[in-house]
Amino acid sequence: MASKSFDTPCTAGAEESRCREVLMDKYCPGPHDMKSMDAIIGHQMKYIRQVFKKTQKDVAEHLGISFQQLQKYETGYNKISASRLLKVAQFYNIDIKYFYNLDDSISRNQSTPVTLSLKEIRLVQAFNSIANEDLKETTFQLVRAAASVK
Numbered sequence: 106m107a108s109k110s111f112d113t114p115c116t117a118g119a120e121e122s123r124c125r126e127v128l129m130d131k132y133c134p135g136p137h138d139m140k141s142m143d144a145i146i147g148h149q150m151k152y153i154r155q156v157f158k159k160t161q162k163d164v165a166e167h168l169g170i171s172f173q174q175l176q177k178y179e180t181g182y183n184k185i186s187a188s189r190l191l192k193v194a195q196f197y198n199i200d201i202k203y204f205y206n207l208d209d210s211i212s213r214n215q216s217t218p219v220t221l222s223l224k225e226i227r228l229v230q231a232f233n234s235i236a237n238e239d240l241k242e243t244t245f246q247l248v249r250a251a252a253s254v255k
Contacts, residue, residue, distance in 0.1 A: 146190065150193060168193065
């Protein structure tokens with residue numbers, strides 16, 4: 106029996122599971138459990154930490170854990186609890202959905218981690234630093250309007 110190429114969309118069942126494994130191996134090197142999203146969440150945690158130029162020690166102290174434990178979360182060796190992941194999201198002032206790849210522009214079945222450009226991260230940081238909620242809403246509406254201009 107010829108081996109299946111994983112460059113094409115997956116079918117249901119065992120082939121789909123194997124396809125996800127191949128994608129995870131490609132985009133999230135290291136150990137991971139295909140029944141969970143530990144590797145993707147870990148990748149996202151590490152990526153956002155690096156973008157914000159934080160050390161593992163900085164984040165670990167905020168979470169009340171050792172930097173070694175954070176390292177295990179980032180590599181997918183250990184599962185992070187939902188409440189602790191929420192603390193991570195609050196630390197960076199980002200939506201928890203970021204870690205699960207549930208962004209509106211991303212397919213819910215996509216297994217590749219979301220990565221933002223430095224400009225996108227800086228835009229989010231600048232937006233999040235606006236203290237006045239009315240100004241924040243006005244800025245949001247302005248950006249949405251500008252995005253819809255062809």
